[in-house]
Amino acid sequence: MSFHHAEPHVPMIDPFGRHVTYLRVSVTDRCDFRCVYCMAENMTFLPKREILTLEELDRVCSAFVDKGVRKLRITGGEPLVRKDIMTLFRGLSRHLDTGHLEELTLTTNGSQLARYADELHACGVRRINVSIDTIDPDRFHAITRWGDLTKVLDGVDAARRAGIHVKINMVALKGVNEDEIAEMMVWAHGLGMDLTLIETMPLGDIDGDRTEQYLPLSLVRARLRERFTLDEIDYRTGGPSRYVSVRETGGRLGFITPMTHNFCESCNRVRLTCTGTLYMCLGQEDAADLRAPMRSSEANDALYTAIDEAIGRKPKGHDFIIDRRRNKPSLGRHMSVTGG
Numbered sequence: 001m002s003f004h005h006a007e008p009h010v011p012m013i014d015p016f017g018r019h020v021t022y023l024r025v026s027v028t029d030r031c032d033f034r035c036v037y038c039m040a041e042n043m044t045f046l047p048k049r050e051i052l053t054l055e056e057l058d059r060v061c062s063a064f065v066d067k068g069v070r071k072l073r074i075t076g077g078e079p080l081v082r083k084d085i086m087t088l089f090r091g092l093s094r095h096l097d098t099g100h101l102e103e104l105t106l107t108t109n110g111s112q113l114a115r116y117a118d119e120l121h122a123c124g125v126r127r128i129n130v131s132i133d134t135i136d137p138d139r140f141h142a143i144t145r146w147g148d149l150t151k152v153l154d155g156v157d158a159a160r161r162a163g164i165h166v167k168i169n170m171v172a173l174k175g176v177n178e179d180e181i182a183e184m185m186v187w188a189h190g191l192g193m194d195l196t197l198i199e200t201m202p203l204g205d206i207d208g209d210r211t212e213q214y215l216p217l218s219l220v221r222a223r224l225r226e227r228f229t230l231d232e233i234d235y236r237t238g239g240p241s242r243y244v245s246v247r248e249t250g251g252r253l254g255f256i257t258p259m260t261h262n263f264c265e266s267c268n269r270v271r272l273t274c275t276g277t278l279y280m281c282l283g284q285e286d287a288a289d290l291r292a293p294m295r296s297s298e299a300n301d302a303l304y305t306a307i308d309e310a311i312g313r314k315p316k317g318h319d320f321i322i323d324r325r326r327n328k329p330s331l332g333r334h335m336s337v338t339g340g
């Protein structure tokens with residue numbers, strides 16, 4: 001097997017035999033929230049020339065679709081605060097029409113969803129993830145600093161009315177929302193939405209102390225077991241979530257546990273930042289610049305070559321650590337840069 005064909009339609013298979021079929025793309029590093037575990041309140045954002053234009057985003061996503069990506073997730077920062085972002089969705093929806101792309105999806109904080117839900121549906125978006133860590137308005141404000149829960153919940157309603165399946169992502173934070181996990185689950189399941197719990201990851205400098213926020217999901221699961229019957233199920237969405245079905249609610253509960261257990265064996269994804277940097281692993285520094293090959297020529301040869309070389313170096317896995325003494329993130333870049 002060779003990784004050096006600079007050609008489209010050569011599937012991306014990494015050195016460990018994993019097919020890369022899932023691309024997550026951050027379309028902006030900006031956000032209208034300042035979640036405490038994600039950003040410092042005072043963030044410096046990238047200058048505009050560094051950021052891929054909407055045309056470049058379409059071009060690079062389309063190159064990945066040519067090379068076998070079946071699932072595309074748009075993220076950020078907050079993707080829906082990017083100016084004219086619907087232009088990108090409208091463009092990318094052509095790959096759904098041709099059948100080359102199976103799914104076009106989105107991770108959002110929900111603040112702009114009420115405005116965009118119908119258009120997203122018209123672009124073929126059928127499932128989205130909305131990040132909500134609490135349904136208590138004051139607590140929501142404390143966690144997101146700038147967020148308004150009412151707007152987000154209106155957004156969730158609008159998406160559901162538009163016919164989009166909503167999954168709720170909740171970061172489990174020790175001493176912050178851990179007492180609300182069961183309630184959130186009952187709420188989400190009551191509306192027919194899956195809930196996925198996420199462990200905090202040590203990504204980027206923030207204002208607070210990481211080790212104080214970290215809550216192992218093994219503990220959460222054990223606690224939930226005291227009140228609910230959790231049945232292991234095979235359900236997979238192509239992501240790293242492992243699901244159980246909750247007998248009492250009839251809903252699904254997912255767990256994303258990068259800290260307590262390795263989900264690398266079946267990793268099928270790569271991540272592109274809004275500056276066109278491709279990360280082959282969320283937990284490793286190695287990256288490839290795709291912006292330079294794109295800007296160097298109108299043809300895609302250099303871009304395909306850069307993608308092939310990058311996939312050829314996809315690492316086997318990651319090893320996150322929160323350094324307890326120095327309270328340094330194990331990776332310097334923020335989740336809002338790499339895209340959650």
Ligand code: SAM
Binds near residue numbers: 037076130171202
């Ligand atoms: N702004 C959008 C949102 O909040 O859904 C998309 C980008 S956000 C970076 C994607 C996901 O990453 C969110 O669910 C967020 O809660 C999660 N996230 C951010 N920082 C994290 C961290 N340090 N550890 C774990 N999850 C994090």
Ligand code: SF4
Binds near residue numbers: 039131
């Ligand atoms: Fe913004 Fe999402 Fe980060 Fe919260 S988690 S600050 S909404 S990018």
